[in-house]
Amino acid sequence: MLTVENVTKRYGGLVAVNDASLKVQEGRIVALIGPNGAGKTTLFAMIGGFVRPDMGEIRFRDQDITGHAPHAICRLGLTRTFQIVQPFAGLSVLENIAVGAHLRHKSRADALERAAMIGEQVGMGRMLEQSAQSLTVAGRKRLELARALATEAKLLLLDEVMAGLIPSEIVEIVATIRKIRDSGVTILLIEHVMQAVMSLSEEAYVLNQGRMIAHGTPQQLVADPTVIEAYLGHGAADRLQQEGAHA
Numbered sequence: 001m002l003t004v005e006n007v008t009k010r011y012g013g014l015v016a017v018n019d020a021s022l023k024v025q026e027g028r029i030v031a032l033i034g035p036n037g038a039g040k041t042t043l044f045a046m047i048g049g050f051v052r053p054d055m056g057e058i059r060f061r062d063q064d065i066t067g068h069a070p071h072a073i074c075r076l077g078l079t080r081t082f083q084i085v086q087p088f089a090g091l092s093v094l095e096n097i098a099v100g101a102h103l104r105h106k107s108r109a110d111a112l113e114r115a116a117m118i119g120e121q122v123g124m125g126r127m128l129e130q131s132a133q134s135l136t137v138a139g140r141k142r143l144e145l146a147r148a149l150a151t152e153a154k155l156l157l158l159d160e161v162m163a164g165l166i167p168s169e170i171v172e173i174v175a176t177i178r179k180i181r182d183s184g185v186t187i188l189l190i191e192h193v194m195q196a197v198m199s200l201s202e203e204a205y206v207l208n209q210g211r212m213i214a215h216g217t218p219q220q221l222v223a224d225p226t227v228i229e230a231y232l233g234h235g236a237a238d239r240l241q242q243e244g245a246h247a
């Protein structure tokens with residue numbers, strides 16, 4: 001469904017993403033993980049059309065979308081959420097979701113009807129008339145999910161939708177994301193909450209200093225010395241093994 005091939009993005013002397021590739025098959029939940037500053041958000045920005053890669057190619061459903069504008073990519077069925085959630089403060093939850101629905105529904109009544117359905121789907125059924133400004137962090141994350149879904153995305157890119165949530169809220173949003181996938185939406189997510197990555201995704205890619213250093217099931221990756229070193233520093237895999245042997 002999505003193929004990223006040898007994509008590179010430089011900012012001056014810094015190579016934020018360096019010759020990175022990944023594939024997302026339809027119907028899957030795939031995670032993109034890596035330490036802070038690894039280049040995850042930059043890679044998402046390139047896939048969504050917000051940043052143009054210096055090199056490489058991005059294909060979505062057999063179409064080359066490299067360097068296309070975000071609205072054109074969204075119209076094809078690929079939508080991303082943002083790490084910092086900024087709802088339209090003066091609008092209700094329902095109206096905020098309807099902004100996404102307007103991409104496919106020209107009439108306000110149709111957009112609102114569609115928005116109400118999506119609101120239910122993400123567990124915001126009782127908050128639809130509430131002002132978006134009054135939402136908690138967890139509510140805002142759900143709203144961001146709903147706005148993206150309302151564009152009738154076939155592939156959703158979720159950027160840290162669990163950041164700042166307490167464990168019980170994480171459990172709820174994990175269930176919601178699974179439900180969204182079961183409704184036919186493919187998901188690529190950036191996530192720091194490893195417990196969520198382990199329970200949600202069937203496969204994960206690891207980015208470190210701009211390079212894709214590993215790909216596998218989350219279970220394989222947490223046992224992979226290259227991945228452990230990327231997170232914990234040089235020699236960490238050996239140290240862990242020795243500690244394990246002495247325990």
Ligand SMILES: Nc1ncnc2c1ncn2[C@@H]1O[C@H](COP(=O)(O)OP(=O)(O)OP(=O)(O)O)[C@@H](O)[C@H]1O
Pocket residue numbers: 011014015016034035036037038039040041042043
């Ligand atoms: N617009 C920009 N101009 C200059 N440097 C940038 C820009 N955007 C990102 N970078 C740099 O590129 C590198 C990768 O950043 P990016 O935000 O993609 O990483 P990340 O993996 O998403 O990190 P985090 O997990 O902390 O969000 C960092 O060193 C960052 O400082």
